[in-house]
Amino acid sequence: MEFFEYHKEEDTVDVEAFQGEKQKLIQPTSLKDPKLEKLKETLIYWINSTLKSEHIVVQSLEEDLYDGLVLHHLLSRLAGVHVSLEEMALTSPAQIRKLGVILEELDKRLGLEDSSRIKWNVKLIHNKDLLATIHLLVAMVRSFQPELDLPPNVKVEVIVMEVTKSGIKSDVQMEVLTEESKADSESLSKTEGEDPIEQLLKLEAHKVNTVKKAILHFVNQNMLPMGLQVADMDKQFADGVILLLLIGQLEGFFVPLCDFHLTPVNHSEMIHNVTLALDLLNDTGLQVSSVDPQDIVSQDVPATLKVLYTLFKKHKAK
Template identity: 80%
Template sequence: MEADIFEYHREEDKVDLESFHGEKQKLIQPTSLKDPKLEKLKEVLVNWINNTLQPEHIVIQTLEDDLFDGLVLHHLLSRLAGVHLSVEEIALTSIAQIHKLEVILEELDKRLQDSFTIKWNVKLIHNKDLLATIHLLVAMARCFQPELDLPPNVRVEVVVVEVSKSGIKSDVQTEILTQKSVAGSDSLSNTEGDPGEDPIEQLLKLEAHKVNTVKKAIIHFVNQNMSNMGLQVSEMDKQFADGVILLLLIGQLEGFFIPLHDFNLTPVNPAEMLHNVTLALDLLNDTGLQVSSIDPQDIVAQDVAATLKVLYALFKKHKGK
C-alpha cells in the first residue's frame, strides 16, 4: 500500500522527496481529493477570492495553481485587511516569488497566529501544496471575513511522510480543514440553551473565542457599510456608547437621512449620549426591529450584551443585502 501511495504522488504530483529530507510532509490521499465536501470547500474559497478581487479584475481558476507566486495573496491582504506591502506586483522568478511570499506570510502570520495554529509556510505555498494553501485561506476567511459560509466538518485523509537516512516513514492521519459548526453569524443559531432565550444571551455563555468570532463578523458588517463615510469600528462597546455611529449606521442601512439638529454629532456629556442612543432605538422600533426591551442607558454604559443585541438586529436584517 505504501509503495502505491508514493507511486501515485510521484507521477501525479511530482513530489521531490529529497527536498523534504529530515522533514515531515503531508500528502492528501487520492480518495480524499475526490471527496465532495473538499470539492465544495475549494469551490467556496475560489468564489470568495474572485468576488473579493473582482474590483481588481483578478480571477483564479484553482487553488492549486493560482496562489503560489504571491500575487493573489498580496491583493487579498490589501483588500481584506487594508495592508499595503512594498513588494513587486508580479514576481516572475522563483527567487522573487519566494521573497514576496516571505513578506506576505510574515504579515499574515502576525495577524493569524493568535487565533489559528500555523499550518503553512513559504515553501509549502510556493510548492503548490493544496493542504497548506487551504489551511491558510480558511484561516484568512475566519479572521477577515468570519461571516463567510464555509462548508462545515471538512476532513481529509493524509499520509504523513518523513524522509530520513534510514528510509521513508509514513503514517495515515485525519486532517481537519473546517470545524463541525460554522463559525460566524451562524453561531448564533447553533447555540445551546433555552429555545426562548435571546440569542445574544446564549452567545455570551459560549467560549470566548466563539463570542469574538461573532463580534468580528458584526464589526466587519458595520465597517463595510460605513466605509464610504470614512468611519471604522474596532471597539464595539466603546464606539457605540455615544450613539453617533449607531445613528449614522441606521441611516445608511435603512436609507434615510437623520437631520443633524435632531441629535448631537459631538456629544460631550452622558445626557447628550443618552439622547442619541434613545433616538437610535426609537428609530429602530419604528422600522420594525424589536429592540424595545433594551435600555438606552446600558449602551451608554458600554454594556456588551445590550450593544450586541442592537447590532445583531441590524446585522440579521441587512447582512444579505
C-alpha cells in the same frame, strides 16, 4: 573516480537536508470528496468576489496562488496592509521572496506568530501544496470575514511521510480543514448529553412501551417479597412510598418508618417522601439529572422513568 566521489558526497548532503522533514499528501480518494470540492469552490468564489474590482480571477487554488500575486492583493484588500513589492514576480527566487514578506504580514494579522500553530509556509505555498493553501485561506476567512459560511466538517485523509536515517516512514492521518458548524456542534453535544430516557421518549410509542414494560417487570420482581405490585407506573410512584421501599430493597437497607409518611395524605407529605427518595439515590451515588421532587409528585412520566431507569440500569443484572 573523482566524478563519482563528488556525486556521492552531494547525494549524502541531500539526504541529510531532508532528514526529519515531514511531508503531507492528500490521499487521491480524498481529493474527490464532494465536501472538499465544495470548500474549494467556496474559497475560489470568495477570492474572486473580494478581488472583483481589481479584475483578478482565480480558477485553481493549486495553480493561481503560488506566486504571491493573489495573496498580495488579498492582504491589501482585507487587512489594509500595503507592502512595497513588485506586482508580478516572474522568477522563482522573486516569488519566494515576495511570499515571505506577505506570509509574515498575514501571520501577524491572523495572530499566529506561534509557528507551531501555522500549517503553511513559503515553501509549501510556492510548491502549490493544496493542503497548506486551503489551511491559509480558511484561516483568512475566519479572521477577516467570519460571517462567511464555509462548508463545515471538511476532513481529508493525508499520508504523512518522514525521511529518517533508516529510510522513509509513512503514516495515514485525518486532517481537519473546517470544524463542525456551531449548530451541528450544539446539536451533537445536546444529543450526547441528553438523558437516555429523553432520547427514548422521542421514539415511536410501541418502543417506549416496550422499555416501560421491562422496567415495570423489574420493579415488580423486586417488590414481590414485600407483597406489593405496581400496575400503573405513571401514577403509583407519585407519593414516594413505593419508590422508597424499592430503593431500600435494591440497595439493601431499611428506611425507618418514622423517616417518611407511609400513607401520605397531602401534597406536602408526598414531596417529603420523594425528596427523601432522591436524597437516598444521591447518597448511593446514583445521580438523576434534572428531576425535581415536584416532577414525580405531579406524575411527570419522563421524570418518573428517569428515576426508575437509573435503578434499573444499576440492578437489572443482579
